[in-house]
Amino acid sequence: MPTYVMLTNLTAEGVRTLKNNPNRVTEVNKEVEAIGVKVQAQYAVLGPYDFVTIIEAPDNATISRVSVELGARGGVQGMTMAAIPLDEFIERLEGGSGRQGKKKRA
Numbered sequence: 509m510p511t512y513v514m515l516t517n518l519t520a521e522g523v524r525t526l527k528n529n530p531n532r533v534t535e536v537n538k539e540v541e542a543i544g545v546k547v548q549a550q551y552a553v554l555g556p557y558d559f560v561t562i563i564e565a566p567d568n569a570t571i572s573r574v575s576v577e578l579g580a581r582g583g584v585q586g587m588t589m590a591a592i593p594l595d596e597f598i599e600r601l602e603g604g605s606g607r608q609g610k611k612k613r614a
Contacts, residue, residue, distance in 0.1 A: 509546070509564040511591040512571045515557040522583030533559075540574050559584075562591075 518526060525532055537547045545565040553560050565571040568590070575588050592600075 509566055510568075510571075511548070511593070512563045512565055512588050513591050514559075514561040514563055514575070514586055514588045516559045516561065516578070516584040516586035517556075518558045518584055519582060525583055536578070540577070543574055543577065544570050545574055 529535075533550070537550065540563075541547060545563050548562040548564055550559060550561045552558065563571065563574070565574070571588055575586065578584055578586065
């Protein structure tokens, strides 16, 4: 499945919710997994974003649904980016399809 990186910030409402229920983060992860994605890893971070979440989703439409669903709730604002595995990226630069594994070099 394709991998996506989601960067999110808590809104004021999200901060209140998290303060009152710190486990809400894991509850939300279970809710979005019910949409058909897999949360691979999640980090609370310092800096311009509050959370970095690594998600596998079957396609762009599914991850878009997750992004809209989370944004509509009002607790977070975010940005989602497709992530390309490094081996696939290099293979595509070398002219391969990116789906068959590493090329053999002469």
